[in-house]
Amino acid sequence: MTYRFAAASLTALAAVLASGCAPTLAGPQASAPVAVSPAQPAPAALPTLVEKVNIPYEKFELENGLTVLVHEDRKSPVVGVTTYYRVGSKSEPRGRTGFAHLFEHLMFGGSENVENFDIPLEAAGSTSTNGSTWYDRTNYVETVPTGALDLALFMESDRMGYLLGAVSQDKLDKQRGVVQNEKRQGDNDPYGLVEYKVAEGLLPVGHPYRHSTIGSMADLDAASLTDVRKWFTDNYAPNNVVLVLAGDIDAKTARPMVERWFGAIPRGPEVVRKAAEPVTLAADKRETMTDQVPVTRILRSWTGPAITHPDAVPLAAGLTVLGGLASSRLDNALVRGDELAVSVTASAQQHEQLSFLQAQMDVKPGVDPAVAEAKFNAIIDELIARGPTPDELARAATQIVSGQISALEQVGGFGGKGSTLAEGLLYTGDAGHYRAELEAVARVTPAQVQAAMQRWMGRPSYTLTIEPGERTLDGATMGGWGDEATAGAISPDPKTPIPVTRTAPPREAPAVAPVGALTFPAVETARLSNGIEVALARRSAIPKISMAISFDAGSAADGAARAGTQSLMMGLLDEGTLTLTAEQIAVAQERLGASISTGTGTDTNTVQMTALTANLVPSLALVADIVRNPAFKADDVARAKTQQLAAIAQDRANPVGLAQRAIGPILFGADHPYGGVGARGLPEVVEALDPAALKSEHARWLRPDNARITVVGDVTMPELVAALEQSFGDWRAPATARPVKNLDAGVPAARPRVVVIDRPNSPQSVLLLGRVLPVRGTTTGLEALELANEVIGDGFLSRLNMDLREEKGWTYGIRSGLNAGVGPRAFTVFTPVQSDRTADSIKAILANLSAFPASKGIDETELQRVTEGNVRGLPNRFQTNGQVLGAILGNQVLGRPADYQTKLPQIYRGLDAGRINAAAQQYLGSDNLVIVVVGDRKQIDDQIAGLRMPVEYIEAGKL
Known part of the structure; x- marks a missing residue:
């Protein structure tokens, strides 16, 4: 997916299934249940969680075909404005790949009545003013104060109805340059050409989903003002649009505002939906490429069904079991088990007319890739043949629903409630499709998953291996239609001047109403019986809490000489406690619908958790065990070291990573705590660490008198303190003095x-x-x-x-x-x-x-x-x-x-x-x-x- 400006965006359910709240599963057999203390309440039932996911809306349609959805959410005085056009890269003709995305960029360059969209919107307090393009759609998003909604609607309507008179050759040429640099930026990354190769391997020339959304350099060069005008008149009409207003607004108020600004825009041609069915390969296919990468990567891919197909949910659940959860089968067998890989993943990337089903493995350095691939394929084939266990599916479903609850917090932007409703209506005809998906996830059976995986992943697959070496492919020539070598590229149209012509009388932008005072939740404070400070900001919008346990440490506690020590120690916290294995920890999180992560910043180490309020007590018990009782077993330490060394190698292969590793030592020098290469550290430091050193580091820095607990969410302070006392109240500080970092150390004199x-x-x-x-x-x-x-x-x-x-x-x-x-x-x-x-x-x-x-x-x-x-x-x-x-x-x-x-x-x-x-x-x-x-x-x-x-x-x- 490509954007006008750096941001994160995914289709609604695909985002949930592929994100950190997506599932991953245990080994070929079901994992043993993780014992939670009998005194702890059982996790909330899945149907109860599904009931929490709801985005009520009203719908109306203007005479010109514009479809409008309105969702009322009064928790904050803002409105998310989300506009989806039923056109994406799959609609592009030969010789014009990348044009839908290029046009998206042009849409921000001003219209007949607006010189620059960003200036008035940001002046009015808009955030997330952005756009993105993918195969099936182009979207534009902004979240504005309620008093600026009229302005935002004026802006969106002006570029929908009154754009062409403001588009010039100069604007086209400038945005062409921006997009080409966006393509170079992606291509320049390690593994940056893989997406092109996978699409070429799975789909024939001319298939609408084959060419990339970013397109080829030649096609971007060929785009002309004639193309701009035709694309606009063919696709950007109100009858091809879903507009969602979500937040501090209701349908009665919204309708006259929408009619005022959009009502006069005439209908246009309906976007033609091209045939774009999944493709079954005649036989298994494999290719190998070399690239400037640190480890061998192996991907196995298939095309799959559309998002509305009955097999879509079972496949998404099955791939989550395969490689989406922290306890996935691939993780347990390849990363933790035989230790043949440093990372694995699997997902179903679902689109309107097909999906891409994929499993991926980064081979551990020193391991024979053929041996690793044989085990990788055996695990995939085992799941296809026998299906998942009921326990695996229950854990996956709990994580998916928990993730969707989190998505209810944002009214707009990429992935908020507005895009969830818009994509449901655009792709399936039902704005509430997210609910149908979650209900299907909650009731999917192992037999359904097994049958779906056999139907789709039992077909021939495409395997791509990327080996370390010299990059021999040129990203500039990739991503296009695919037959340029035999049929030749389409020549650019002559860049003859096209006069700028207004298409309608001038319109005046509306005034922006004042905004009220910021409502930021009050922060309550308390102390546990052992002295740990607790801060709480109570918010009841969703039945979840977000928590951070922070320690005064960070990469600054390492300094330049020991860079990587804190990061390895923190990364090992959830790799095993005195009573739980890494797999059991992962399974426990999945059952609870919780997400626990550890991190090392510059000045602090942090353990963060999001948890369902209904499961707060057992979730806190789990996070306390992780913080207080890490085992630092020799096998776990060896595995974590291998993974961190691989991550360092990835940084060294990435141009951005190299720059970031260089800047700290240059600016701060070896004597300052900030003078290290970053949290991941130096290979020689990581290689030398052993369990005893890590236990010592944990005891020195992760102690109750160096900790603070901060919580935001749906819980009262008495409830929170009572729950924390159960898990942390008996944690006592050692007799030794708290460690101190010397942040006053000198830095090198600046010189250009x-x-x-x-x-x-x-x-x-x-x-x-x-x-x-x-x-x-x-x-x-x-x-x-x-x-x-x-x-x-x-x-x-x-x-x-x-x-x-x-x-x-x-x-x-x-x-x-x-x-x-x-x-x-x-x-x-x-x-x-x-x-x-x-x-x-x-x-x-x-x-x-x-x-x-x-x-x-x-x-x-x-x-x-x-x-x-x-x-x-x-x-x-x-x-x-x-x-x-x-x-x-x-x-x-x-x-x-x-x-x-x-x-x-x-x-x-x-x-x-x-x-x-x-x-x-x-x-x-x-x-x-x-x-x-x-x-x-x-x-x-x-x-x-x-x-x-x-x-x-x-x-x-x-x-």
């Missing part, structure tokens, strides 16, 4: 230079510029600096993004940032750019930084966007328990008050242009920046030499 890391055959160069600032994360009063950073590089409308992406077309996106560590803060700028513009991009970045504010101070539009626009957008940022939890954790780490978010409107409104300009002048200039460049030296060395800056070189293998 270019640091080059050679990565051959790269179509892009990754740039990462940085400098340590003379402020700390705990320094107060830095809001002017943070807003200045928004102006220069943090956001779609930032100066850097508008210049390098929207004006020059050299990148898919660029961002600047201020790291939020407790210690010294660093200013960074990150972007992948096309290789032939490496030096030009560096010059452009430095020029933008130098100009702010010396020759170009903040203007009125920018000032309004980052002050009042941010104030208006605050309610959008705290729709979910996870968003609120993240804000509270940030406040805790940086020493902010618990009600900091409620103070932001007053703080932002008190900042004027002078203070923001002064912050930019003091902190964000172009002086003393280190510039890390990861790219192909054959293409970039001459460019770098022209910068006339000191140049250093680092070998990728030394990071």
